Amino acid sequence: MKRSAVAVAMAAGLVLGALPAGLVPLVGAATAAAEEVPVDPALEAGTQGGGTVRVNVVTQNRSDVAGAAAAGETEVAYDQLPMVTLTVDQAGLTALRSNPDVVSVTEDVPVPPMLDGSTGRIGADKAFAAGGTGAGTAVAVIDTGVAKSHPFLSGRVTAEACFSVNDEARGATSLCPNGGEFQEGAGSADADAGGCAELGAACSHGTHVAGIAAGNGTGLSGAPKRGVAPGANIVAMQVFSRVNNDAYCGPGKSPCVLSFTSSQIKALEKVHGLKQSGMDIVAANMSLGAGRLTTACTGDPRSSVIDSLYAVGVATVVAAGNNGFGDAVNAPGCVPSAVTVGATTNDDQVATFSNRGPLLDLMAPGAAVVSSVPGGGYGAKSGTSMAAPHVAGALAVLRQKYPAQSIGNLVAMLGSSGTPITYTGAVTPRIDLGKAVVGTPAPEPAPAPRPRPSLVSDDTDRAIPDPGTVEAPLTVTGVPGNAPKALRVELEGTHPWRGDLKIDLVAPDGKLYRLKSASGTEGAGALGGFTVDASASPASGTWKLQVEDTSAGSAGTLLGWSLDFPTPFAMTGNLSIPDGGAVTNALTVAGIGGKAPAALQVAVELTHEWRGDVLIDLLSPDGRTYPLRSTSTATTEDGGVLRETYGVDASASPADGTWTLKVSDPSTGAVGTLNAWSMTFPAYEVQTPHSVPDPGTVEVPVTVTGIAGNAPKNLQVYVHATHAWRGDLDVHLVAPDGKVYMVKDAAENEGEGVIQQVYTVDASASPASGVWKLRVEDISGGSAGTLDHWTLKF
Numbered sequence: 001m002k003r004s005a006v007a008v009a010m011a012a013g014l015v016l017g018a019l020p021a022g023l024v025p026l027v028g029a030a031t032a033a034a035e036e037v038p039v040d041p042a043l044e045a046g047t048q049g050g051g052t053v054r055v056n057v058v059t060q061n062r063s064d065v066a067g068a069a070a071a072g073e074t075e076v077a078y079d080q081l082p083m084v085t086l087t088v089d090q091a092g093l094t095a096l097r098s099n100p101d102v103v104s105v106t107e108d109v110p111v112p113p114m115l116d117g118s119t120g121r122i123g124a125d126k127a128f129a130a131g132g133t134g135a136g137t138a139v140a141v142i143d144t145g146v147a148k149s150h151p152f153l154s155g156r157v158t159a160e161a162c163f164s165v166n167d168e169a170r171g172a173t174s175l176c177p178n179g180g181e182f183q184e185g186a187g188s189a190d191a192d193a194g195g196c197a198e199l200g201a202a203c204s205h206g207t208h209v210a211g212i213a214a215g216n217g218t219g220l221s222g223a224p225k226r227g228v229a230p231g232a233n234i235v236a237m238q239v240f241s242r243v244n245n246d247a248y249c250g251p252g253k254s255p256c257v258l259s260f261t262s263s264q265i266k267a268l269e270k271v272h273g274l275k276q277s278g279m280d281i282v283a284a285n286m287s288l289g290a291g292r293l294t295t296a297c298t299g300d301p302r303s304s305v306i307d308s309l310y311a312v313g314v315a316t317v318v319a320a321g322n323n324g325f326g327d328a329v330n331a332p333g334c335v336p337s338a339v340t341v342g343a344t345t346n347d348d349q350v351a352t353f354s355n356r357g358p359l360l361d362l363m364a365p366g367a368a369v370v371s372s373v374p375g376g377g378y379g380a381k382s383g384t385s386m387a388a389p390h391v392a393g394a395l396a397v398l399r400q401k402y403p404a405q406s407i408g409n410l411v412a413m414l415g416s417s418g419t420p421i422t423y424t425g426a427v428t429p430r431i432d433l434g435k436a437v438v439g440t441p442a443p444e445p446a447p448a449p450r451p452r453p454s455l456v457s458d459d460t461d462r463a464i465p466d467p468g469t470v471e472a473p474l475t476v477t478g479v480p481g482n483a484p485k486a487l488r489v490e491l492e493g494t495h496p497w498r499g500d501l502k503i504d505l506v507a508p509d510g511k512l513y514r515l516k517s518a519s520g521t522e523g524a525g526a527l528g529g530f531t532v533d534a535s536a537s538p539a540s541g542t543w544k545l546q547v548e549d550t551s552a553g554s555a556g557t558l559l560g561w562s563l564d565f566p567t568p569f570a571m572t573g574n575l576s577i578p579d580g581g582a583v584t585n586a587l588t589v590a591g592i593g594g595k596a597p598a599a600l601q602v603a604v605e606l607t608h609e610w611r612g613d614v615l616i617d618l619l620s621p622d623g624r625t626y627p628l629r630s631t632s633t634a635t636t637e638d639g640g641v642l643r644e645t646y647g648v649d650a651s652a653s654p655a656d657g658t659w660t661l662k663v664s665d666p667s668t669g670a671v672g673t674l675n676a677w678s679m680t681f682p683a684y685e686v687q688t689p690h691s692v693p694d695p696g697t698v699e700v701p702v703t704v705t706g707i708a709g710n711a712p713k714n715l716q717v718y719v720h721a722t723h724a725w726r727g728d729l730d731v732h733l734v735a736p737d738g739k740v741y742m743v744k745d746a747a748e749n750e751g752e753g754v755i756q757q758v759y760t761v762d763a764s765a766s767p768a769s770g771v772w773k774l775r776v777e778d779i780s781g782g783s784a785g786t787l788d789h790w791t792l793k794f
Contacts, residue, residue: 037096037097037098037099037102037103037104037105039093039096039097039105040106040107042107043055043093043105043107044090044093047088047089047090047093048090050089050090051089051090052072052087052088052089052169053087053088053093053107054075054085054086054087054107054108054167054169054170054260055072055085055086055087055088055093055096055105055106055107055108056083056084056085056104056105056106056107056108056261056262056265056301057069057071057083057084057085057086057096057102057104057105058081058082058083058102058103058104058301058304059082059083059084059101059102059103060082060101060102060103061082061101062080062081062082064082064101064102065082065083065084067099067101068084068086068096068099068101068102069084069086070095071086071088071091071092071093071095071096071099072086072087072088072089072092073086073087073088074086075087075108075165075167075262076165076181076262076263076266078265078266078269079269079273080269080272080273081265081269081304081305082103082304083265083301083304085108085262087169093105104299104301106261106299106300106301108260108261108262109260109261109290110165110170110172110241110243110248110258110259110260111258111259111261111288111289111290111330118212118346118364118365118366118369118386118390119224119225119226119227119228119390121346121348121365122228122364122365122390122394122430122431122432122433122434123432123433123434123435123436123437124226124228124390124393124394124397124433124434125225125434125724125725125783126433126434126435126437126438126725126751126783127394127397127401127433127434127436127437127438128226128230128780129725129727129728129748129779129780129783130401130434130437130438130727130748130780131401131780132229132397132398132400132401132433132437133229133230133231133232133397133400134214134228134229134230134231134232134393134396134397134399134400135231135232135400136231136280136399136400137229137232137233137280137281137282137396137399137400138158138159138232138233138234138235138279138280138281138282138396139210139213139214139229139232139233139234139235139281139282139283139284139285139389139392139393139395139396140234140235140237140267140271140274140281140283140284140285140314141206141209141210141213141234141235141236141237141285141389141392142237142239142264142267142268142271142284142285142286142288143205143206143209143210143237143238143239143240143285143286143287143288144175144191144196144202144203144204144205144206144207144238144240144257145162145175145189145190145191145196145203145206145207145236145237145238145240146160146189146190146191146206146207146210146234146236147190147191147192147207147372147373147374147375147376148160148187148189148190148192148236149190149192149376150192150207150211150372150374150376151220151223151376152211152215152216152217152220152223152224152227152371152372152378153207153210153211153214153215153216153234153372156214156216156232156233156234157189157210157233157234157235157236158233158234158235158279159235159236159274159279160184160185160186160187160188160189160190160235160236160237160238161182161183161184161185161188161189161236161237161238161267161270162174162175162176162177162182162183162184162188162189162237162238162239163176163181163182163237163238163239163262163263163264163266163267163270164176164181164238164239164240164241164263165181165241165260165262165263166179166180166181166241167241167260170243170245170248171243171244171245171248171254171255172241172242172243172245172258172260173195173241173242173243173244174195174241174242175194175195175196175199175203175238175240175241175242175257176188176194176195176238177190177193177194177195178194179194179195182266184270188238189206189236189237189238190236191203191204191206191207191238191374192374192375195242196238196240196374197374199242199255199257200374201373202256202257203240203257203374204373204374204379205287205381205385206236206238207371207372207373207374208369208371208372208373208379208381208385208386209285209287209371209385209386209388209389210227210234210236210372210389211224211227211371211372211378212227212228212369212371212386212389212390212393213227213228213229213232213234213283213285213389213390213392213393213396214227214228214229214230214231214232214233214234214393214396215227215230215371215372216230216231217230218230222378223372223378224370224371224378227371227389227393228389228390228392228393228394228396228397228433229393229394229396229397229400231400232282232393232396232397232400235271235274235279235281237267237270237271239259239260239263239264239266239267239288240257240258240259240263241257241258241259241260241263242255242256242257243255243256243257243258259288261301261302264286264288264302264332265301265302265305268284268302268305268306268309268316269305271284271309271314272305272308272309272312272314275309275312275313275314276312280399281314282313282314282315282392282395282396282399282407282410283314283315283316283317283339283391283392283393283395283396284309284314284315284316284317284392285317285388285389285392286316286317286318286319286332286338286388287318287319287383287384287385287386287388287389288319288385289318289319289321289329289330289331289332289333290321290330290331291330291331291334292323292325292328292330293328293329293330293331293333293334293359294327294328294357294359295334295359296334296335296336296359297331297332297334297335298335298336300331300332300334300335302331302332302335303332303335303336303337306332306335306337306338307335307337310337310407310408313406313407314407315339315392315395315407315410315411316332316335316337316338316339317338317339317341317388317389317391317392317395318330318332318333318335318338318339318340318341318388319333319340319341319383319384319385319387319388320333320340320341320342320343320354320355320356320359320360320384320387321333321354321355321384322343322353322354322355322383322384322385323353323355324352324353324354324355325355325356325357326356326357326423326424326425327356327357327358327425328355328357328359329342329355329356329357329359329360330355333355333359334359339361339362339391339411340359340360340361340362341360341361341362341363341364341384341387341388341390341391342354342355342356342360342362342363342364342366342384342387342428343363343364343365343366343367343382343383343384343386343387344363344364344365344366344367344387344421344430345365345367346365346367346368348419348421348430349421350363350421350423351366351367351382351384353382353383353384354366354384354387355384356423356425356426356428357425357426358425358426360426360428361411361415361428362391362411362414362415362418362428362429362430362431363387363418363421363428363429363430363431364387364388364390364391364394364430364431365386365387365390365430366382366383366384366385366386366387367382367386368380368381368382369381369382369386371386390431391414391431394414394431394433394436395407395410395411395414397433397437398410398413398414398433398436398437401437413436414429414431414433414436415429416429417429417431417432417435417436418430418431418432418435419432434751438727438748438749439749442747442749442750442751444726444751444753444754445755445757447754447756447757448718448756448757448758449593449594449758450477450478450718450720450756450791451478451683451685451716451718451758451791451793452478452479452591452592452593452681452683453476453478453479453565453683453684453685453791454564454565454567454680454681454682454683454684455562455563455564455565455682455683455684455685456474456475456476456562456563456565456685456687457474457560457561457562457563457684457685457686457687457688457702458472458473458474458560458561458562458686458687458688459492459559459560459686459688459700459701460472460560460688461557461558461559461560462557462558463555463557463558464493464495464501464547464549464555464556464557464558465549465555466549466552466553466554466555466556467500467548467549467550467551467552468548468549469546469547469548469549470546470547470558471544471545471546471547472544472545472547472558472561473542473543473544473545474542474543474544474545474561474562474563474687475541475542475543475687476508476539476540476541476542476543476563476565477540478540478591479539479540479565479591480539480540480590480591481538481539481568482534482535482536482537482538482539483507483534483535483537483538483539483565484534484535484539484565484566484568485533485534485535486531486532486533486566487531487532487533487534487563487564487565487566488529488530488531488563488564488565488566489505489515489529489530489531489532489545489561489562489563489564490529490561490562490564491503491526491527491528491529491530491545491547491558491560491561492526492527492558492559492560492561493526493527493556493557493558493559493560494524494525494526494527494556494557495524495525495527495549495554495555495556495557496523496524496554496555496556497522497523497524497551497553497554498522498523498524498525498527498528499518499519499520499521499522499523500518500549500550500551500553500554501516501518501522501527501547501548501549501550501556502514502516502517502518502547502548502550503515503516503527503530503545503546503547503548504545504546504548505532505534505543505544505545505546506543506544506545506546507534507536507537507538507541507543508537508538508540508541508542508543509537509538509541511534511536511537513532513533513534515530515532516530518550518551527547527556527558539565543563545558545561560688567678567679567680567681569587569588569589569659569678569679569680569681570587570676570677570678570679571585571587571661571674571676571677571678574673574674574675575673575674576671576672576673576674577606577608577614577663577665577671577672577673577674578665578671579665579668579669579670579671580665580666580667580668581664581665582662582663582664582665583662583663583674584619584660584661584662584663585660585661585674585677586658586659586660586661587658587659587660587661587677587678587679588657588658588659589621589655589656589657589658589659589679589681590656591656592655592656592681593655593656594654594655595651595652595653595654595655596620596650596651596653596654596655596681597650597651597655597681597682597683597712597793597794598649598650598651598712598713598714598715598794599647599648599649599682599707599711599712599768599794600647600648600649600650600679600680600681600794601645601646601647601679601680601681601682601706601707602618602628602645602646602647602648602661602677602678602679602680603644603645603646603676603677603678603679603680604616604628604629604642604643604644604645604646604661604663604674604676604677605641605642605643605674605675605676605677606641606642606663606672606673606674606675607640607641607642607672607673607675608639608640608642608665608670608671608672608673609639609670609671609672610637610638610639610667610669610670611632611637611638611639611640611642611672612631612632612633612634612637612638613631613665613666613667613670614629614631614642614663614664614665614672615629615630615631615663615664615665615666616628616629616646616661616662616663616664617661617662617664618646618648618650618659618660618661618662619659619660619661619662620650620653620654620657620659621653621654621656621657621658621659622653622654622657624650624652624653626648626650628646628648629644629646631666631667639670645706645708647707647708647709647768649712649713651712651714655681659679661674661677681793682704682707682793682794683791683792683793683794684702684703684704684772684791684792684793685789685790685791686700686701686702686774686789686790686791687789688700688789689786689787689788689789690776690786690787691784691785691786692721692723692729692776692777692778692784692785692786692787693778694778694783694784694785695728695777695778695779695780696777696778697775697776697777697778698775698776698787699734699773699774699775699776700773700774700776700787700790701771701772701773702771702772702773702774702790702792703770703771703772704736704768704769704770704771704772704792704794705769706769707768707769707794708768708769709767709768710763710764710765710766710767710768711735711763711764711766711767711768711794712763712764712768712794713762713763713764714760714761714762715733715760715761715762715763715792715793715794716758716759716760716761716791716792716793716794717733717743717758717759717760717761717774717790717791717792717793718756718757718758718759718790718791718792718793719731719743719744719755719756719757719759719774719787719790720754720755720756720787720788720789720790721754721755721776721785721786721787721788722753722754722755722785722786722788723752723753723755723778723783723784723785723786724752724783724784724785725750725751725752725780725783725785726747726750726751726752726753726755726785727746727747727748727749727750727751728746728778728779728780728783728785729744729746729755729776729777729778729779729785730744730745730746730776730777730779731743731744731759731774731775731776731777732774732775732777733761733763733772733773733774733775733792734772734773734774734775735763735765735766735767735770735772736766736767736769736770736771736772737766737767737770739763739765739766740775741761741762741763742761743759743761743774744757744759746779752783758793768794772792774787774790774792
């Protein structure tokens with residue numbers, strides 16, 4: 001939008017019927033009544049030898065129109081503008097030149113439509129995720145009409161009109177379905193009806209433009225996801241005529257579709273009337289034009305109505321043109337109050353065909369943009385015509401999000417939030433609607449350390465070939481040293497003849513551990529679990545489960561598998577428990593990091609002549625004492641073996657360091673032995689990546705066993721997810737009893753990136769053991785992502 005003084009004048013109360021005092025926005029406007037109106041010599045030449053020309057005549061006031069109209073035959077009359085379109089001969093042209101009430105005389109020139117993955121580039125998906133759809137607004141498409149029944153646009157065309165010239169002398173035939181120069185109401189601008197339907201692709205331009213601005217592909221197969229403002233309505237204006245004249249179409253190119261300036265002005269006037277009647281039109285898109293203008297064209301006959309639309313809150317968005325000019329644009333893009341748009345490529349370069357320069361206001365994608373075309377299909381087109389409706393749709397979204405802002409402020413918002421595109425002679429912003437709606441996205445948070453797992457699982461369903469081998473990988477991270485002597489491998493799935501199966505575990509160093517050999521004696525059943533001494537191989541790295549069906553005739557399925565690492569923090573040997581004294585044993589924990597679990601598992605095995613005498617405490621690295629067992633006078637606590645796993649909330653203490661088990665016998669008369677004790681830091685990792693539907697929900701389960709009682713108040717949930725707009729993601733934890741706990745709420749300002757965070761949940765109202773599910777919901781369409789893995793740490 002290239003305006004300063006004009007904007008001030010309009011703020012003072014510009015109306016369509018007259019020009020404001022002191023403002024002369026049209027070429028040839030008289031500074032003194034005695035001066036003649038300049039007339040293009042081409043018009044003079046056209047009237048030589050008895051010829052006629054078609055001209056747009058602008059007068060000082062509407063009351064002057066009748067006098068000017070006497071100079072020729074009226075072709076188009078206007079409802080509010082001080083203007084008339086005439087066919088005049090040489091005498092009429094002379095009369096207009098000398099009429100003191102005439103401001104300008106210009107040829108009514110027919111011009112063509114500007115033909116020649118984009119919403120994501122301008123951040124429309126992010127705006128959509130933030131609720132920006134343009135709902136409650138409308139965009140006027142002044143073009144070749146719109147195929148209103150197209151599924152991409154269905155139910156969205158809420159007003160229609162056609163302004164199409166019949167001019168035998170110029171070979172122009174109306175494309176209004178009724179054959180007249182004007183038609184209004186349902187079907188009047190339908191590109192699938194009347195003369196436009198007969199022309200096919202020549203009339204596809206307006207439908208394509210409308211789809212970019214406001215199409216909606218929800219539920220449609222083969223359609224783009226959406227246009228920029230999928231909630232906005234469309235006002236369809238057909239302003240083109242069928243022209244069978246090589247002088248206008250080009251040698252050998254007749255017939256063609258061209259738009260007369262007078263038709264465009266009538267359509268703009270109609271948009272003004274609809275806006276005044278209460279329709280919330282925010283933009284009028286004009287992907288058409290011609291000429292080479294390097295300076296503002298205040299004398300363009302469309303200038304007055306474009307100014308007036310701006311004054312009532314409607315931006316006229318104009319394509320800059322496709323001539324490749326480095327310092328110029330087509331008209332009416334040169335009108336100061338128009339918002340003129342150039343085209344960029346998908347990698348944010350200025351498109352070679354795009355006009356550019358100081359008169360350009362904004363840029364938007366215009367290369368190979370896929371949108372709707374008549375007949376219910378979709379096609380790719382390139383041009384500034386495709387760039388302009390990106391801006392028109394963006395303004396509809398901004399009007400919805402910021403209803404109190406002026407149209408000037410909304411345009412300025414697109415400029416200030418856009419990405420600067422630098423080229424010879426100027427810098428023009430390429431719009432970024434996402435930033436305009438939600439601001440600069442919050443930076444991606446620093447990744448939290450990935451918890452060290454005690455169990456790693458994969459829940460991918462895999463068919464076991466019959467015969468053949470299926471291989472399923474698991475990558476273990478954060479477990480130092482070698483794997484344990486008693487590595488537990490659990491398989492989920494079934495087979496109708498387990499004897500056919502040979503099962504191997506391949507360690508990260510390539511060593512192969514046989515879990516099961518084929519046999520002739522095993523029938524149908526579950527795949528089962530196995531314990532293997534894998535202490536010769538490193539714990540961390542990629543492990544592979546290989547399940548081979550050695551014989552044809554029965555097929556099975558591997559539904560998932562897991563590696564359960566027994567705690568490496570365990571006592572070796574036996575210690576005597578003094579009678580009337582205490583024994584201690586220390587374990588050094590390393591590599592866990594952070595705080596100890598709220599459900600730390602401490603397994604103790606001892607024998608004693610009177611178990612009721614035994615008192616057990618756990619001493620943490622920071623000196624805290626956690627009681628595990630008190631003495632008892634129960635008669636059942638007589639001599640024997642005490643084998644128990646205690647759950648303790650040790651989250652106040654650091655995980656790493658020296659932990660000490662203290663076993664006391666405060667009474668005399670009985671002795672015992674501490675046989676073993678160990679510590680387990682339970683962390684259940686689900687490693688299988690899951691796509692998150694866009695929009696939609698995915699749930700990923702993990703089964704917790706062996707933890708008594710309820711979950712802790714500070715249950716930790718580690719989430720690793722990758723998403724094109726992190727703010728779309730709502731994350732909940734579903735407990736075994738069905739209770740749902742919030743993990744992460746959606747947030748408008750979280751942009752593209754990776755989530756690697758630990759969240760704390762008070763799940764103390766739910767049991768610890770059972771099936772837990774991480775529920776990840778993408779609340780808004782337009783950006784996809786993956787839940788890479790997650791961990792439940794007690």
